[in-house]
Amino acid sequence: MDFFEAVEKRHSYRGPFKNVTVSGKDIVRIVESGLKAPSGKNGQTTTFVIVDEPGLVKKIGQMHPVNKAMQQAKVFIACVVDKNPESVYEGCSFQIEDCSAAVQNMLLSITVLGYASVWIDGWLRVEGRAQVIDKLLGIPEEKTIRVLLPIGVPAEDVCPKEKKPFEQRAWFNKFGVL
Amino acid sequence: MDFFEAVEKRHSYRGPFKNVTVSGKDIVRIVESGLKAPSGKNGQTTTFVIVDEPGLVKKIGQMHPVNKAMQQAKVFIACVVDKNPESVYEGCSFQIEDCSAAVQNMLLSITVLGYASVWIDGWLRVEGRAQVIDKLLGIPEEKTIRVLLPIGVPAEDVCPKEKKPFEQRAWFNKFGVL
Numbered sequence: 001m002d003f004f005e006a007v008e009k010r011h012s013y014r015g016p017f018k019n020v021t022v023s024g025k026d027i028v029r030i031v032e033s034g035l036k037a038p039s040g041k042n043g044q045t046t047t048f049v050i051v052d053e054p055g056l057v058k059k060i061g062q063m064h065p066v067n068k069a070m071q072q073a074k075v076f077i078a079c080v081v082d083k084n085p086e087s088v089y090e091g092c093s094f095q096i097e098d099c100s101a102a103v104q105n106m107l108l109s110i111t112v113l114g115y116a117s118v119w120i121d122g123w124l125r126v127e128g129r130a131q132v133i134d135k136l137l138g139i140p141e142e143k144t145i146r147v148l149l150p151i152g153v154p155a156e157d158v159c160p161k162e163k164k165p166f167e168q169r170a171w172f173n174k175f176g177v178l
Numbered sequence: 179m180d181f182f183e184a185v186e187k188r189h190s191y192r193g194p195f196k197n198v199t200v201s202g203k204d205i206v207r208i209v210e211s212g213l214k215a216p217s218g219k220n221g222q223t224t225t226f227v228i229v230d231e232p233g234l235v236k237k238i239g240q241m242h243p244v245n246k247a248m249q250q251a252k253v254f255i256a257c258v259v260d261k262n263p264e265s266v267y268e269g270c271s272f273q274i275e276d277c278s279a280a281v282q283n284m285l286l287s288i289t290v291l292g293y294a295s296v297w298i299d300g301w302l303r304v305e306g307r308a309q310v311i312d313k314l315l316g317i318p319e320e321k322t323i324r325v326l327l328p329i330g331v332p333a334e335d336v337c338p339k340e341k342k343p344f345e346q347r348a349w350f351n352k353f354g355v356l
Contacts, residue, residue, distance in 0.1 A: 003184045003290045005282055007211045031348045033185045035341055037282060038297055042339045048348040056351055089300035097299065100278030104215060107186055108286075112181045119216055121275065122267035138352045157279065161220045163213055170209045170226040172317045173234055175258065 001112040002108055011160035013116035014067040017152025022075045026113045027052070030151070031077060033109040034102035040094025045085065046102050046146075049137045051076040056136055060148075063129060069096050069118055073150030080101060080139055081117050081146045096146070116154035179290040188285055189338035191294035192245040195330025200253045204291045205230065208329070209255060211287040212280035218272025223263065224280050224324075227315045229254040234314055238326075241307060247296055251328030257281060258317055259324045273326070281325050294332035299325050 001009075031048050039045055051057055052075045061071045068097035080100065103119060110117045124130040130145045139145060171177055179187075209226050217223055229235055229251045239249045256281065263271035281297060288295045302308040308323045317323060349355055 001181050002210065003179050003286060004207075006181045007214050007287075010214075010216070013214055028344070029182075032344060033182070035344065035347055036185050036189070036338070038190055038285065040297075040299065042341075044342055044347060046347075047353070049353050050348065050350050053351045090304050092300045092303060096274050096355075097281075097297075098280040100275040101282040103275075104279040104282040105286075107216065108181060108283075109185075119275075121218065121219075121272060122270045125270060126268050138355070140353065142256060143353075148253045160214070163220075164222055166206065166210060166213065169213055169222060169224075170228065172228050173231045175225070175227050175318065175321075177316070 006108045006112050009160070010111040010114065011158060012118040013154050013158055014069045014118050015154060015156040015158060016068045017072040018043060018155045020074070020153045022115060022151055026115070027075055030106050030109040033120065037098070037105045039098035039101070041088045043088050043094065043098065045081060045095040046099040047080045049078040049079060049080060049139070051137065059136060060133060067077040067118070069116070069150045069152070070120065072152060074152045077106065077149040077151065078133065078137060078145045079147040080143050083142055083144050083168065083173040099146050103149070106149060110149070110151060114153065117149045117151050117152050119147060120150065179182045180311065184286045184290050187338070187350070189287040189336060190296040191332050191336055192296050193332060193334040193336060194246045195250040195252065198252070198331045200293060200329055204293070204354065205253055208284050208287040208291065211283040215276070215279040215283045217279070219270040221266050221272065221276065221329045223259060223273040224277040225258045227258060227317070229256060237314060238311060241310065245296070246329045247330070248298065252330045255284060255327040255329065256311065256315060256323045257301060257325040258321050261320055261322050277324050281327070284327060288327070288329055290300045292331065293329050295327045295329050297312060297325060308324070325351035
């Protein structure tokens with residue numbers, strides 16, 4: 001698929017998935033696009049756990065409250081970061097940026113390959129949910145899941161959410177001046 | 179360009195640029211791909227200032243120390259965020275994630291359209307550099323530049339940096355277990 005078509009088509013999908021498996025080859029291709037994302041000082045700080053073992057998938061899908069996509073996902077990709085990231089430049093860590101760039105590459109890949117997903121982030125940080133999944137996946141004590149992507153073949157058509165027009169978010173040379 | 183080719187070809191470019199302008203149409207297309215990136219609760223928290231006025235471009239390019247790409251960029255895209263972001267979900271702000279997803283879309287766009295760039299982030303946070311550029315671009319007091327992208331037509335061939343292989347960063351169902 002053309003790059004700009006992928007950007008146009010990508011959207012957050014929280015609906016039901018078809019009862020169709022996600023091919024192992026596709027999942028590897030999706031994660032590989034995450035591996036190729038940029039990272040501060042090429043630190044490659046994000047690691048990934050692909051969850052496709054049915055028992056584990058079920059356990060995550062049965063956590064409450066979750067949307068339909070989480071309940072019916074065939075596969076999850078868990079993105080793992082350090083709880084206390086190292087400074088890589090002048091006291092700064094870039095691991096949230098690194099992780100987000102990888103997630104964005106993967107969301108576009110997911111779209112291109114005919115699947116759908118949604119960026120699960122804040123949900124993990126409430127009521128110890130990340131810790132529950134950390135335990136299920138054997139995440140080391142010093143690390144935690146930052147983002148979770150439920151993946152499947154969408155059963156419903158959903159339009160990308162409306163975005164503000166260019167003039168409301170971008171300007172030339174002076175902020176806010178058309 | 180095919181999406182996967184764009185992911186493969188994208189790399190951080192710090193070298194010299196050819197003396198070729200970046201078309202206004204292309205710049206708008208690049209920023210539009212940033213506008214279409216996902217954001218937490220669809221908050222669309224990142225705004226953009228495109229710097230193409232030669233006097234301003236020169237002022238940024240003459241800051242010290244900067245790489246060749248910063249010195250010779252024809253255009254910059256400045257990504258602007260809140261200094262004190264609002265909580266959008268259970269006490270969390272997602273503006274760094276929002277900004278990073280937009281940057282990643284734009285870096286891929288830049289690659290597809292035959293330009294090159296590099297994600298300038300930590301550099302801005304040292305010695306008040308973001309504040310200097312904030313002032314040049316009339317960024318409101320409560321906001322600041324988080325990321326700067328110098329853009330031009332690359333004068334040198336640079337290979338994408340080597341990335342760790344899949345087995346060192348991704349596993350199935352259990353962290354670190356092949």
